[in-house]
Each structure stands twice: as C-alpha cells, then as structure tokens.
Amino acid sequence: MHIAITGAAGFLGQRLVNQLLARGQLDGEAITRLTLIDQVEAPKPDVKGVEVECLALDITSPGALDPVLDERPAVIYHLAAVVSSAAEADLDLGMAVNFDATRELLEGCRQRELSGTRLVMASSVAAYGGDMPVVLDDMTALHPQNSYGTQKAMCELLINDYSRRGLVDGRVLRLPTIVIRPGRPNAAASSFASSILREPLAGEQAICPVPVEQELFVMSPAKVIDALVHAAEVLGESIGAFRALMLPGITVSVSEMLEALREAAGDEAVARVRHEADPRIQAIVSGWPARFDTEKSRELGFTGDRDFKEIIDAYISESR
Amino acid sequence: MHIAITGAAGFLGQRLVNQLLARGQLDGEAITRLTLIDQVEAPKPDVKGVEVECLALDITSPGALDPVLDERPAVIYHLAAVVSSAAEADLDLGMAVNFDATRELLEGCRQRELSGTRLVMASSVAAYGGDMPVVLDDMTALHPQNSYGTQKAMCELLINDYSRRGLVDGRVLRLPTIVIRPGRPNAAASSFASSILREPLAGEQAICPVPVEQELFVMSPAKVIDALVHAAEVLGESIGAFRALMLPGITVSVSEMLEALREAAGDEAVARVRHEADPRIQAIVSGWPARFDTEKSRELGFTGDRDFKEIIDAYISESR
Numbered sequence A, B: 001m002h003i004a005i006t007g008a009a010g011f012l013g014q015r016l017v018n019q020l021l022a023r024g025q026l027d028g029e030a031i032t033r034l035t036l037i038d039q040v041e042a043p044k045p046d047v048k049g050v051e052v053e054c055l056a057l058d059i060t061s062p063g064a065l066d067p068v069l070d071e072r073p074a075v076i077y078h079l080a081a082v083v084s085s086a087a088e089a090d091l092d093l094g095m096a097v098n099f100d101a102t103r104e105l106l107e108g109c110r111q112r113e114l115s116g117t118r119l120v121m122a123s124s125v126a127a128y129g130g131d132m133p134v135v136l137d138d139m140t141a142l143h144p145q146n147s148y149g150t151q152k153a154m155c156e157l158l159i160n161d162y163s164r165r166g167l168v169d170g171r172v173l174r175l176p177t178i179v180i181r182p183g184r185p186n187a188a189a190s191s192f193a194s195s196i197l198r199e200p201l202a203g204e205q206a207i208c209p210v211p212v213e214q215e216l217f218v219m220s221p222a223k224v225i226d227a228l229v230h231a232a233e234v235l236g237e238s239i240g241a242f243r244a245l246m247l248p249g250i251t252v253s254v255s256e257m258l259e260a261l262r263e264a265a266g267d268e269a270v271a272r273v274r275h276e277a278d279p280r281i282q283a284i285v286s287g288w289p290a291r292f293d294t295e296k297s298r299e300l301g302f303t304g305d306r307d308f309k310e311i312i313d314a315y316i317s318e319s320r
Ligand SMILES: NC(=O)c1ccc[n+]([C@@H]2O[C@H](COP(=O)([O-])OP(=O)(O)OC[C@H]3O[C@@H](n4cnc5c(N)ncnc54)[C@H](O)[C@@H]3O)[C@@H](O)[C@H]2O)c1
Pocket: A006, A007, A008, A009, A010, A011, A012, A013, A037, A038, A039, A040, A057, A058, A059, A060, A078, A079, A080, A081, A082, A083, A097, A122, A123, A124, A125, A175, A176, A177, A178
C-alpha cells in the first residue's frame, strides 16, 4: 500500500509517519511505500521493506502534487496547513495553503479518477464559533470567527461534495485542542494549555492566562494519531451524509488539569504555575466550545483519552 | 446611491430592479444609479433621475466586474448563479459561477477597500441536508447533498469571513422554495410546487409527483424581494456572529396548498391536478427541510407570508 502525507514534517505528520511504520500495515494491507511531502524536507526514516520518498515542495505551486498523484496512492493524509495565527495575519497565505491547495488536491484526484483513494484531512474545533449551544454536536453549524476555521470549514464542504460525487473517498476529522504538545510556549492562544503542564513537569515556571474555571476540549497527541490511522480504515459510506466529524475529546477545566498535575508531580509542580490574567487570550479562549456530544465518532470506533490523568501519564512516560 | 446587481436579468433580479425603481430610495437615500449585470443583457428600464447601465458580461471572466467596482457602488446584490440542476450536471461550471465569481467579487471589494459596501447574496435552503432535526434553525449545520448547496455554503463562509475582517459588509439570505413562480414547468425538482397552482389557475392540467402529505418551506416572490431590499437596510453588525440566515418562510403541505387553491378557484381548479407519483422527484423533495425556527430573521425585521391563501391571492392579482 502506498500512502502519501502532506505536512509530513510537522508535529502530527512526524508522529503519524512513526506510527504507520511501527504498525507496518493499514487496513490489513502492508505499507510498502510512503511519500512524505512538506515545504521543509521531512527526515527520511530508514525501514526495511518500505520505499520512502521525501519531497520538499510547496503545495501551493500549481501542479506540485501531480507527480505524487500520478502514482495513485491508496491513502492521502492531507495535514499541510498554516496555523490559525498565520492564517489570520495573512488572508492570502491562509486561503492559498489551507483552501486552494486542498481544492487542487481534490481536482488532481478527480482528473486521475482516484475515486477509491482515501483522503484524510484534519479540520479543527476552530471551525466552530458564534452563538453556540452549551453542548455541541455534529449538527451544530460552523460559524467560524477566524479565517483558519473558515478555510477548514470550506474544505470540509468541498471534500464532502467530491466524496458524494464519487470523485474521491474523503474523511475529515475535527481535532480538539491537542495537549500536551512538546516544545516551547508559542504565540498561539492555546499555547498555555500545554505549557502549564509541560513546563512544571520539566521543573520550569509557566503562566496561566485564563481563569481556572475555563474549560477546554482536549485530546492527547497519541489519540489524535490513532484517530488519523482509524480514519483511513473506516468505510467512507459509514460516515453518513457528511464526511466531517468531531473527534471524541474530553472536557476538562484548567483546575482539573492542575489537579491532575498535582497527582502526577506533586504540589511543587503546581506551584510553578503563575496565574496572570491576559484579557486578550481570555477573550479568544472563552469563545472556544468545550463540550461536545461525539456519539457519531464513537460509534465509528474512534476513541479518546479516558481522563486527564491518562494524558499526563502518557506524556511523562513518552518524554522519559 | 449607486446599486449594482449581478444576475439582474434573472427571475429575482428583474423583480428587484422593478421594486427598487418603484421605491426610488434605499435606506433613506435616493437611488440615483443602477448597474445591471448579467450574461444576458437585462432590459433597460427608463426612469427619470436614475442613471441605468446594462452590462452583458460573464462574471466568471477574470476582472469582469472591475469597472463596476471601480465605481464603488454602495450596495451590491449578487444574484447571478447557475441553478441546482446545472451545478449538479457540471461541477466546473457550478464552481466557477457560484463560488469563484463570488470570491472574485469579494477580492475586488477588498482591493478597493469597499469596506462599507453592503453585499447582499442569495443562498438557499438547498445548503441544508443530511441528518437534520425535525425543526431547523440558524445553528443547524449545513451538510449539503448537492453541489449547488455546497457552493452556496462555501460562499456564506467566505462572505462571513470577509465581513468579520471588515473588508466588505456582507449579508446572505437563505431563500425558501419560491412559489408561485410564473412561467412553465421545468426540469427542477421543485417545479411542481408552482405548477400545481399556476397551471390550474390558468385552466390547465398539472401533475403532482409527491404525496399530498409532503411539506415544503415556501415564500412568495414578493416577500423574497422585500427581504432582499430589507437585507441592504439592516445594520451588518446586527446580524450577529454569522452573516447568513434563513428567511421566515412558511411550512405548508401539498394538501394545504391544494385546499388554498380550492378556496381561491374552486373544485374544478383542484380537479386539474393529477396525482402521479414520481419516485425520483419524491426522493429529492422528501430530503428538503420543511420546518424552521426563523426567530433570528424575524427579530431583524424580515417578514414572510401570513399563510398560503395570501400567496395564492397575491399571485392571482399580480397575473391579472
Ligand atoms: N495541532 C493541533 O492542535 C491541531 C488542531 C486542529 C487541527 N490541526 C491540523 O492538523 C494538521 C497538522 O497540524 P500540525 O500540528 O502537525 O501542524 P504543523 O504546523 O506542525 O505542520 C504543518 C506542516 O505543513 C507544512 N506546510 C505548511 N505550508 C505548506 C506548503 N505550502 N507546502 C507544503 N507544506 C506546507 C509545514 O511545513 C508543517 O510541517 C494541520 O492541518 C492543522 O491545521 C492541528
């Protein structure tokens, strides 16, 4: 089986590559070929029996993916994207990478009649917004309040339509906020959600800019990767009348996160978190939906984290 | 005030032109200039004090609208579109006219900093679909089951984002099924909804292809035009976090429609309707949502028809 991955050098892309190689198969078929696509050349894993090609290319340049599509991959993971803040700062860039490149990918599949190719794309909780109910579900309208979410929502619609027309076999996963991300704090409004755990666990200070009552809808990186794998294995038609769905994250408040930190690493870890309100971040984060009924994705066999303690424990054992 | 209208030669476009000219003003400002744009040249109305220009152009050709936008119209009605069946038959045509041309229009406004220009677009009940609740509202997800609805939903998202960014002042109305349309029966699945009234009223036979229990969500042409006028007059911000909304149609069953026909034109009119099930049309029409909570548009001052009798009576007095 030949699998192509865009955004393969990214945070999720790299983990997905490792997971696929560790499994060796997808949907019961041996993985024999991987094409790793990213603007930044992805590191080349060396695995026996798997032909790996790393392509450094900009998916927004016309025809960039043609040679890959000519090889008729059975599965395409489309993870390349510019993140929320970049898409907000530069509308043209966001439209080009997050929307137009997705459309071009769909068109490339259509032109080559890759109707059986399973296309898995990552959408985001950021596509929700506006006057939302307390508990959201897959029938809640997407009224994004940022350009990134708008572009993701447009891709969902297009992938659904191309799938409905039998031009490709698409599946879109709306990802919860991913915690704990490794690395350093960054400019993203969601940065604190990982930082208030990751830094204290490493013996460092962190700042919590939101009230401890703030709730978030979260999923661990490992569960997101499991979901991406599973998304390529479910039957397209089983997803129903719309090819996008919300993954089964868990709802957790900041105080519950800190309580789990205390259990895992003691009072001194929690004491490393300084509470310093940041009205700008509060305003953004308080608009994020935190409670979802994700019956549909659960029925399809997607699974989430059991509780926040599991998320912390997994992070600790991973980073050892 | 300068108003530009795309699709001005069409069914709604022509009625809107007449209504605007009859009113003479919009939002308290005298209408001094109309630019009527359509692939088919719109007839030129001759009204004192209003400069009217009729442009025959294809809005999908690059830069086609540039000269119009250079004149910085205060209001743009964007009604040009290919209908549902055409968009389904030809994906490229539908994407070009229904989506790309809208995007190009938005870009044209952005480049010229027409942030105050009120852009009114018509979306459709066809954007809804899939596993819908019995009663829909503005927070019901758009899961279109046809390419036309997909393209409309994508335009809604884009117009909302451009408005949120302050690049234009957009408003999108989701139109119910419009009855009674004048003219002849056509290939559209909705054709019967007008035909079973219009033909009997003209002494002709008509075919009803769906069970009389079938419900529809409908609005008269006159109320749709009133809504288009009103859409340019409401404050953009008052629409809230998403710039698209469903108009307050009324829910009516086919048997209620026929009962209203009986009241207006007697038993002999109803006897001209032959009931002949058409499974293909039934399958399409039964997927259309028929019940909506349209509190939001009502609060904003949009009004619908009082009942179906009013719709028939208006049609009769109009066609005299
Ligand atoms: N991590 C999250 O919290 C999260 C949440 C929701 C959705 N997502 C989505 O999941 C996907 C992967 O996210 P991630 O966290 O791995 O992001 P990431 O930024 O780490 O990876 C994205 C990759 O895309 C590549 N890329 C960007 N523009 C490109 C271009 N023009 N051509 C080729 N490659 C390009 C980047 O180089 C990067 O390696 C994205 O689609 C993202 O929107 C992520």
